[in-house]
Amino acid sequence: MKILKKIKLINWHIFSNETIELSGNTLITGENGSGKSTILDAMQYILTAGSTKFNMAANESSTRTLVSYVRGKLGVEGKEFIRSGDVVSHIALEFYNEESDVIQVLGVVLEVGAQSMAKPHFYKVDQPFEDAWFLEDRKVRNYAEFKQTLKGLQIELDTPTTATQRRTLFMNTMGLDLKYRELIPRALAFRPVNDIQDFIYRYLLNEQNIDIDALRDSIREYRRLEKQLEHEQRYFQKLEIIDAKYTQLKKQEYEVSVNESAIQLLRLNLYKNTIEVNEKQIYGDQQRLKQLAKSKEQANERLGIYQEALADMRKNPTLERLEKLKLALAHAKKEYESNEAILKHVETEYHRLIKTLKSVDFKETIHDGNDVQAIQNQLASIKKAVDQKLKTTYLQKIKYEEEIEATHRTRLELEHDIERLKRQQQVYPENVKKLIVVLKERLSEFYHESVEVRPLFEYLEIKDESWRNAIEGYLNTQRFNIIVEPRYFDMAVKIYDQIKHDMNIYGVRVVDVLKTHGKKALEGSLAQHLTVMDEYVLGYMNYLLGSVICVDSVSNLKEHPISITQEAMVYKGYAVFAIRPEIYKRPYIGQAAIQIQLTQRQEEHKALMQTLIEKRQHKDALEVVENTLESINILNLEVSISGLKDRKTLFETYKLNEDAVNQIQSNPNLTLQLQKAQELEVNIKTLQQEISRSDQAIGGLNRNIAATTEKNEDVKATYEILYDAYERTKDDNPSLLFDAEATMKSSLDASSHNHQRAMDTLQTQNKALSANFVDQKLSLQQDMSEYNHMSNSGYGVGLECIDQYLTRYYKLRDVDLIASRNSCRQAREKSEQQFHDSFIHQLSQNIKQARRNIDLLNRQLRKHTFRDEQYRFDISASKSPHFAQYYKIITSDKEAFPSNLFMQMLSQQESEVMKELFRRITAFDDDGKNEQELRRYTDYRNYMSYDIITTKENGDITRLSTVIKEKSGGETQTPFYVTIAASFEQLISKISMVDSGCVVLFDEAFNNMDSQRIRAMLEFYNNLNIQIVIAVPPDRIASISEHVDTVLAVGRSGNSGFTQRIQYGKNDTQ
Known part of the structure; x- marks a missing residue:
């Protein structure tokens, strides 16, 4: 040593x-x-x-x-x-x-x-x-x-x-x-x-804060992209409002145009009716003028006869009796002639009835004779046939009305689709739309963030148009598969399962794009003719089309397991088949598809309007037939026939009077001449008064005819101008005219067919619409100004500049937002990977190393007894609920999985806990304000709690954390x-x-x-x-x-x- x-x-x-x-x-x-x-x-x-x-x-x-x-x-x-x-x-x-x-x-x-x-x-x-x-x-x-x-x-x-x-x-x-x-x-x-924890921190375990610079860098980039996405989403929301208000503005403008056209149609009909009324009035006056002239002529003739008779009578008074007989003869003659006139009227009306029936293509056999009895017998069968024809016509008219209504609904759907396509919005199956709306709403509500849900085709763009039919046809209904980010997929499946029965949504596919992530396409495959705006969708498209090899000729098809030609001939499963043209006829992929669909639907709309006009013409023709048949009054004809007298009896009476007159006229004795002369004087005076009244009436009628004729010429001139405008609208905008006609009819029905009242109502509506139009226009311009301010775009704020906003709106919706969300998601996933690799993994390693160090220390402590005591350190999860739940997951075996699998291995509750920790870590600012709080989370020691366990020789155990609360000495x-x-x-x-x-x-x-x-x-x-x-x-x-x-x-x-x-x-x- x-x-x-x-x-x-x-x-x-x-x-x-x-x-x-x-x-x-x-x-x-x-x-x-x-x-x-x-x-x-x-x-x-x-x-x-x-x-x-x-x-x-x-x-x-x-x-x-x-x-x-x-x-x-x-x-x-x-x-x-x-x-x-x-x-x-x-x-x-x-x-x-x-x-x-x-x-x-x-x-x-x-x-x-x-x-x-x-x-x-x-x-x-x-x-x-x-x-x-x-x-x-x-x-x-x-x-x-x-x-x-x-x-x-x-x-x-x-x-x-x-x-x-x-x-x-x-x-x-x-x-x-x-x-x-x-x-x-x-x-x-x-x-x-x-304090045990203070001792551990100071003297046993190093601080070893985790270096999260890489994590911070990725979070900083994620935040930058997230902020950019937030800006774009705010721009998009404002532009969406602008688009909606402009659409409403156009709708109001169209309603005003429809009402104006309806007013013009009402005016046209009113002028037409006025012309008809005037012409009828002129015709009636002319007929009355003819009758008056004829009556005056007859009166003059009778006046001349009476005057001549009076002159003769004064010469020969004995003619008085003769005059009476003549009057009786005249009455008999008049009664006979009146009966003959009724008979002539019956024959005329009958022939007119026949002509009317022939004009409406009446199929029944009609006898064209003058025999009254034959006519009377024919009327009964005609009446029955007319009733049947009227019923058939009514049913045919109802059928046409139903067809017109169905065609009208189709026309409205087409116009709705055309309007969407003009606004760069794709039109696709309704079930797909409904599911997308529900998923977007429910997922956004569940995750408390905006969740993107789109059909597959919106992520695609075709590089080479010559391969469009092949791509569209091969994908078929898969073009409408719904794409959600991998982390939302499981919840999307649950939502789909919950609503499928109530909303009757079946057959729509939601794609698990995580399973195909990273898949590659073969060289020369159909997938390589696509530009894909999302990395997950790219993997899915490589899965769908990456093994479908493009060949130049059908002779080359069998050279590959799966292959296709530009003409949509497919080799698959050792068989060749041609994709049905109707599948790819209507394209969906890319911006070009919108213009193609728009052209197709405009052509369909044009053909549909022609069909609609033809059906209206057929229906109008049936209405003419119906009105004609309803105007036939067989009862009047029958009444006229019932008023006829026996021609023979009337003729015999006439002959008797005629013979008497002849007899008297042959009698030289004219004793009654004086009496007759007096009667003649009275008659002459009456006739003279009648002739004077006729002259006055004729003068009035002539003046009326002249005035009505002049007025009618002015009306006709105006009518011609209106009709020319009607014809131009008919050629230029049949849809507008169709809607105007419908509005005119409904307004007439509501006003008891009073044209002026109907026009007044429509004009009142237009005033309200125009006022609202001004308000909506100001509101739209305010939104345009606000968008300019928030985006620094510098666009104009007049309606003439609306295309600038809509172009930006469509680009944001269809391109920029998809790209930004993709970039933001990639940055978030990179941050999550860094979170695992730079934070979770290092934290786990630090915790495990700390436990190993404490275990080694405990082994060392087991070798020594201080007096009668042995000490050992105890480490467990932190007493803080937050840190404890983090500790449990971080120290689990799941942490050992690669970063891309780590989150998937967690339960839903564990996943939420880790997301919460990620949110906490990523919420700290880079300006150092929360640095101390950040250090709490990066210091592995805070995820554990500590104690020293003292074991006596007799086996008694005490925890120092308990003893410290009671004692403070050595x-x-x-x-x-x-x-x-x-x-x-x-x-x-x-x-x-x-x-x-x-x-x-x-x-x-x-x-x-x-x-x-x-x-x-x-x-x-x-x-x-x-x-x-x-x-x-x-x-x-x-x-x-x-x-x-x-x-x-x-x-x-x-x-x-x-x-x-x-x-x-x-x-x-x-």
Whole structure:
């Protein structure tokens, strides 16, 4: 064993030149300020190969430095240092190997210039030191002189040049490992404590905070990307609002256009109706004019007859009787002619009925005759046939109305799809949409963060359009597979399982992309014609298409297990098949697919509108037939027929009167001429009045006809203008016209078919819509302005600039956000990997090493019994709930798994615990504000709790943590002193005692212990393979001196210190 035998101090604080000899365990005593700690600090400086933590036992906040020791800092006013100028100091420790009889010196030469820090020069010499090494006469040699002196004495000097070499040289000389230089300052600074954890932290377990710089770097990058993503998401949310408001604005604008068109249609119909009414009025007036003219002509004829008759009668009065007979004859004739007119009306109306029926393609056989009885018989069958035709027409009209409604719904869906495509939004199966919405809502709610859920095709872009059909066709419905990040997959599956029945969602696939992560594609495969915007999706696409080889011709298909041509011919499973064109006809992958779909749907919409117009025309034609059939009034015709009298009877009456007149006319006796003349005068006057009224009526009718005709010409001119506009709209925007017609009909129904009231209602609606449009436009422009402010975009804020916002919105939605989320996720995964590798793994290793160290210490402690007690350290999980749950996982076998599997091996509860720890670690700022809190989590010692278990010889067990609460004397401190000594002995237990020397320094030791316990403690130390040096005040000498080999007294005279050996070897007092 190596023993420290001598100490040389030159210019070390108050010691100018002191040689101290000692043997075995040593006690250094002296009053406060005499220099006890100064000697111990010099020894510590050499034993640790350069530690500068001085005087820590006496004062934990000590400011002593090498310079203050070398210059001899006094702190006296007027004289700060003992030495000034250039100063050289020497410290040397001489060790003696009892077994090999070899002496070695470890020392240092310290040089301090007038304005410089201390410059140390460490060395080792394998022979005893002499004063001549350090002094020439009374002058202290500097390092160069020191080296030259030893060289002249042919003494080999071993001088390390680096701190690492120095530590290695000194520890090898002592026969100890580097752990020793850590324990020396701890023992020297040791003070009895009443807290086990504090003792563990100070004296047994190194702090060893984990280096998390790499983790911080990855977290910093993750935060940067996360912040960027947050900005983009805020931009996206604002742009989404802008897009929605603009869509609503366009919708309102369209509603206004529809209402305006409906008003124009109402106006057109109103003008058309006005023209029809005017024409009917003109026609009616013209007919009444004809009737009046005819009546006037007849009245004039009768007036002429009466006037002529009166003139004749006045010539021949006997004609009076003849005139009466003539009147009877005229009445009979009138009645006969009236009956004939009714008959003619029946025949005319019947022929008109036949013509009307023929105009609506009436299929029943109709007899076109004039026989009244035949007509009467025909009317019954016609009435039955009309009723049947009316029913059939009504059913056909209803069928067309249903078809129009279904086609209209399809048209609305198409227009909705077209609008989405114009806004760069893909259109895909409804079940997929519903599941995406539910998953996004539920996952975001569960994880308290925005979770991205998208269909597969949104992550893809086709590089070569010539392979589009092959890719689209081969993927088929897999294009709509739903992608979620791996960490959300399990919860997504649970949600899908919960809602599938209620929402009737089946057949939609959610992809476990983790299983295909990292898969590679074969050279020349279909996968290589795709650009994929997510690394997990890339692995999945390589899984789906990476083995499908692209070939130029069908003749090359069988050269590969799975292959495909551009024309979508596939070889798979030793069979060839062609993919159905309807599968890839509607593309979904990439931005180009949107334009292709938009063109397809616009063409479909155009064809659909043509079909819709044709169906409307058929329906309108059926309405014409229906209205025509409903306008037929067979009952009036039947009533007219029932009013007919017997033609024969009427004719006979007429002939009788005619014969009587002829008879009288043949009678020369005209006695009644006078009476007849009077009647003629009355009739003449009546006729004259009738003719005058007719003249007045004819004049009024002529004026009415002229005015109505003029007014109708103006209406017709306006109607022509409106109709031309209607025709242009019909050609340019059939959808708008279709909706306008529907709005017109509904408004007419609501206003009891009052056109003006319907127009007023629509105009009122348009005023409200226009006012709301202005408000919405202002709101939209405000959002546009806010977006500009938050993003510094510099876009315009007028509606004419909306495309700038929508273009940015589509790019964010379809490209940038996907890329940013992918980058952010990769950064997060890298941080999680660093979290495992740099934090969890290192923390686990530190904890395991600590447990191993404590186990080794416990083994050492088992070898020693202090009085009747044995001590052992107990380590368990921290009493802090947070640290305890972390400790349980960190020290489990799961930690041994690779970082990419670690989180997967944890239960859901354990995973949440680790995520919480990750959040805590990543939440600390880089500005140092939370550095102390961060150190708590990076210090492995905080994850454990500690106790010392004392076992008596009788088997009684006590825990020190319990005893400390009840007692505070020396009995609670004994385990700590035992442990310190055992820690040193543990160092040398694994190496050869012949070549090792373990010196332990205690300053101000055993202060709280009584003499009995001190004696017992020193007896315990004397049985250990260590050499202790204890510094105590004089009042402790009696209880310690008899148990040590050497006792040194330290004194001070002014600014000079000195030592005196008062015992060298046990009981040797000098």
